[in-house]
Amino acid sequence: MGGGAPPRASAGSCRPEEIARQPPLREAALRCGGVSMTILFWACFGFVLYTYAGYPLLMMLWARLRAPRHRESRAHHPTVTVVIAACNEQERIGRRVENIFSQNYPKQRLNVVVVSDGSTDGTAAVLERMRHPRLRVIELTTNRGKAVALNRGVAAADGEIVLFTDSRQWFAPDAIERLVQPFAVPCVGGTTGELVLCESGEEGEPKGVGIYWRYEKAIRAAESAVDSVVGATGAIYAIRRELYRELPRGLILDDVLTPLSITAQGYRLKMVREALAYDRISSSAGEEFQRKVRTLAGNVQLLSMAPWVMNPLRNRIFFQWFSHKMCRLIAPYALLGMLFLPWFLDGAGYLFFALLQLMVYGVAAAGTRAILQGRNAGLGAVPASFLMLNAAAVAGLLAAVLGKAEKLWKKH
Secondary structure, eight states: OOOSOOOOOOTTOOOHHHHHHSOOHHHHHHHHHHHHHHHHHHHHHHHHHIIIIIHHHHHHHHHHHSOOOOOOOTTOOOOEEEEEEESSOTTTHHHHHHHHHTSSSOGGGEEEEEEEESOOSSHHHHHHHHOOTTEEEEEESSOOOHHHHHHHHHHHOOSSEEEEEOSSOEEOTTHHHHHHGGGGSTTEEEEEEEEEEESSSOTTOBOOOHHHHHHHHHHHHHHHHHSOOSSOOTTSEEEEGGGOOOOOTTOSOHHHHHHHHHHHTTOEEEEEEEEEEEEEOOSSHHHHHHHHHHHHHHHHHHHHHOGGGGOTTTOTTHHHHIIIIIHHHHHHHHHHHHHHGGGGSSSHHHHHHHHHHHHHHHHHHHHHHHHHTTOOOGGGHHHHHHHHHHHHHHHHHHHHHTTOGGGGOOOO
């Protein structure tokens, strides 16, 4: 007795000091969860950074490294048909058509087709009274939507190039001349011009379009230099007539789907910054917000109406499309992650970052309130624009999911 070896510890047992050194199960789980939340936070941060800074910088750098492929000839004058879908535009349609026919472009190589989409005012009557030999009016008895109206207009077009615009805008005198020059190169299937926002109806009073709009135009210009613009400017874009593909009824963004169909056929869509269209600034911040909601809802709608855009084998510019359009729809949720996750992470830096975000959102909210009240937002203008853009992305997604996207904007 007493001379035997001490009993061995069982496989699952530990000495008291070893037990003290082991973290409790709950603490281990919390640590694991903390690591997961840290990874998720940085994923959200990286996604937002890529969406609003990384992708634009990448495209601008790529554009600088890419040598111009060709130079256009200024002597190229293909036949052009301008197609306008109009609904209850009797106050503006006459001036719009006159503006087109006053272009510095060979008169016999330019004609206009206006589709009155179920107008209940005197839109068709105004056009009939013009009695212009190169103007054709198509009157639809019921409102069938812009996509159907454009399909009818293109079917009636006989120009080599079809140019799309709206009743609301007007062109600089050389807009069409400049817009069609790139078509001298066979690989160019479409072009888009630049929209200038004005304080009034005078072309000599362009409004400083703000940091965001300049930023957006710079991205489009870079995309054009690299290959193709992801979406056209609805106020002024043109395509080769034989490349047009019929639009599905109820489509919101003809100026995104048509360009994507052009590039899917192996052609390029170029931005021509010298081809200018003018428009008046939205009469209210609410109206501008509604336009953003409509556009972002239209991007969601494309996923159901044209699911092929999600296939990189069919969508030749899938990388640009996803980075430019879809990432902005996802960004609001990544921003929420950036705002809430730091409160559950260890480290003063995370807490400081959360407080900094709250301060910025406070400035953005104050700026938004000032804008809605018609006052100068001052330093809050840029944060307010960013806040409204992301709020519009959420509202647009809800509208598309609930099937209300088509009702967002009745005017063409």
